[in-house]
Amino acid sequence: MSRKKATLIQRFRVPLGFLFAAVFLYFARPEMSFLIIGGAIAVVGLLIRAWASGHIRKNQTLAISGPYSYTRNPLYFGSFVLGIGFTMAAGVWWLGLVFIALFLGIYLPVMRVEASELTKIFGEEYHEYAARVPLFFPRLTAYKKSETKFDSALYLRYREYQAALGFAFAWSVLLLKVIF
Numbered sequence: 360m361s362r363k364k365a366t367l368i369q370r371f372r373v374p375l376g377f378l379f380a381a382v383f384l385y386f387a388r389p390e391m392s393f394l395i396i397g398g399a400i401a402v403v404g405l406l407i408r409a410w411a412s413g414h415i416r417k418n419q420t421l422a423i424s425g426p427y428s429y430t431r432n433p434l435y436f437g438s439f440v441l442g443i444g445f446t447m448a449a450g451v452w453w454l455g456l457v458f459i460a461l462f463l464g465i466y467l468p469v470m471r472v473e474a475s476e477l478t479k480i481f482g483e484e485y486h487e488y489a490a491r492v493p494l495f496f497p498r499l500t501a502y503k504k505s506e507t508k509f510d511s512a513l514y515l516r517y518r519e520y521q522a523a524l525g526f527a528f529a530w531s532v533l534l535l536k537v538i539f
Contacts, residue, residue: 372465379461380529387449389533397448398530404441405526408434412519413509421481423488424505429497431474431488435466436495441526448533470494 389397407426411433414425426433439462446455474494477485492502514520 368465368468372469375461375465379458380525383445383449383454383458384529384532386451386454387533387536389448389450389537391537393450394448394530394533394537397444397446399444400447401441401444401526401530404437404439404444405522407437407440408522409437409514409519410509411437412517413511413514414507415513415517418480421477421484421488423492423503424507425509426497428492428501428503428505429499431492431494432466432470433497435470436497438462438466439495441522445529445533448530 411426414427415422415434426436430436442458442462443455446458474485474489478489481488488502492498
């Protein structure tokens with residue numbers, strides 16, 4: 360995929376996510392047991408995203424602390440876990456396949472573009488980090504010990520609480536579909 364197409368996908372990934380969410384909620388046929396299990400998995404994804412947002416200072420310093428010491432893309436990994444949880448909660452197996460295909464089609468090119476941008480900004484420091492920390496699926500041990508702590512001001516600055524609000528809304532819609 361060309362850099363131009365990947366950049367276009369990067370720009371439209373959030374609206375595409377909302378479109379998928381609407382389709383997802385329409386076709387979902389949740390059952391209480393799947394809703395509870397899927398909801399618990401989705402909360403783990405939400406927590407990963409929250410943790411990551413408190414460790415990144417976009418384009419200022421290379422994020423290598425917190426979840427960034429396990430994966431170069433913890434926000435996207437958290438979104439993936441969140442999406443897996445919701446597709447499980449939906450109770451429709453093919454929604455999971457659609458989610459995975461869309462996620463890979465959207466976020467793999469975005470991760471590559473962002474890696475290229477980080478290489479330009481941070482040079483050799485990013486090369487060393489990228490050689491030791493996987494692009495997406497986390498490693499089992501931390502890359503480096505870091506004194507950097509979670510910064511709740513960053514969580515608020517990047518409005519990560521919106522993901523929690525989206526989770527609450529979507530889970531509530533699924534719950535209503537179970538009840539009615």
